[in-house]
C-alpha cells in the first residue's frame with residue numbers, strides 16, 4: 001500500500017498520516033488486506049458474469065466505412081426496439097432484467113450433428129472484429145453503430161449444415177417471468193423469430209454481434225448475442241439468440257406472423273417501395289433530428305445486390 005510509503009510533502013497537511021497509524025502498522029496492514037479483498041470482489045463477480053469482457057475492444061475492420069457520424073452511445077442505448085420488454089423505445093432499464101449468464105444456443109435441424117453451445121465457448125472460438133454499420137428501422141429512422149462480433153458465415157461453418165438446408169431460422173428466448181412484454185402482449189407470436197437463406201447467412205455483410213462501443217453488448221441491444229443484417233430493415237436483426245435451426249422451410253418471422261402484408265421475409269431496404277402505411281424514401285437520423293435520403297439496400301448494394309438477381313417476382317422490399 002502506497003499510503004505507508006507516502007511522505008508528508010506529497011499530501012495536504014490535513015491528510016498527513018497521524019503518528020498513531022504508524023504505531024499500529026499491523027492493524028493498518030490487516031485493514032489494507034481486507035480492503036484489497038473487498039475491492040477485488042466486484043471485479044471477480046463481473047468476470048464471472050462475462051468471462052469474455054477481456055476480448056474487447058476488437059480490431060476494426062476498415063472495409064465497413066460509414067458515410068455519417070456514429071450515433072452517440074447515450075442516445076442509441078436509450079432508444080431501442082426490444083418488444084420482449086415493452087412496445088416503447090425506452091426499454092433500457094426494463095431490459096436489465098434480461099439474464100445473460102448462463103446462456104446457451106441450440107443448433108439443430110438439418111446439420112451434421114445437433115449441438116448446444118455455451119455463449120462463452122462460442123465467443124472465444126470466434127475471430128472478433130469491429131464493424132461500423134448503419135441500422136435502418138422499418139419505422140423510417142436510422143443509427144450508425146460500432147458493433148463487435150464475427151461474420152455469420154462462421155456460425156454456418158460451425159454448425160455444418162446439410163446441403164438440403166436452404167434457410168437459417170433463429171429464435172430469441174421465451175421467458176415470461178423475465179420479459180414483461182411476453183406477458184402483456186401475450187397475443188404476439190412469441191418467441192421472436194427471424195430467418196434468412198443460407199446464402200444470405202454466408203454473405204460477408206451478415207454479422208453476429210456480441211459487443212458494441214468496444215465492450216460486451218449492453219442488455220437493451222440484445223445481449224449476449226444478436227444478428228445484424230444491415231441491408232435489411234432492422235426488424236430482421238433479431239436480438240438475444242437462443243436457437244439456430246437449419247431447415248428447408250422458409251421461416252416465418254415474428255412481424256410477418258403478425259402482419260404479413262407489411263413485414264415480409266426479404267425486407268430489403270428500398271426507398272422506392274413504400275411501407276403500406278408510410279413512405280420509406282427518407283429516414284430520421286436519431287440524435288441529429290434531420291432526415292436524409294434512404295439508400296437502396298441501405299447503401300450496401302455492392303455486398304448484396306447479386307443475391308437477388310433474377311428474383312423480380314418476389315416481394316423483396318417489404
Ligand SMILES: Nc1nc2c(c(=O)[nH]1)N[C@H]1C(S)=C(S)[C@@H](COP(=O)(O)O)O[C@H]1N2
Pocket residue numbers: 079080081082083084135136137138172192220221222233234235236237238239240
Ligand atoms: N428479439 C427481438 N429482436 C429485435 C427486436 C425485438 O423487438 N425483439 N426489434 C427489432 C427492431 S424493429 C429493430 S429496429 C432492432 C433495434 O435494435 P437496437 O435496439 O439495438 O437499435 O432490433 C430488432 N431485433
Ligand SMILES: [Mo]
Pocket residue numbers: 081136137138139233234235
Ligand atoms: Mo425496427
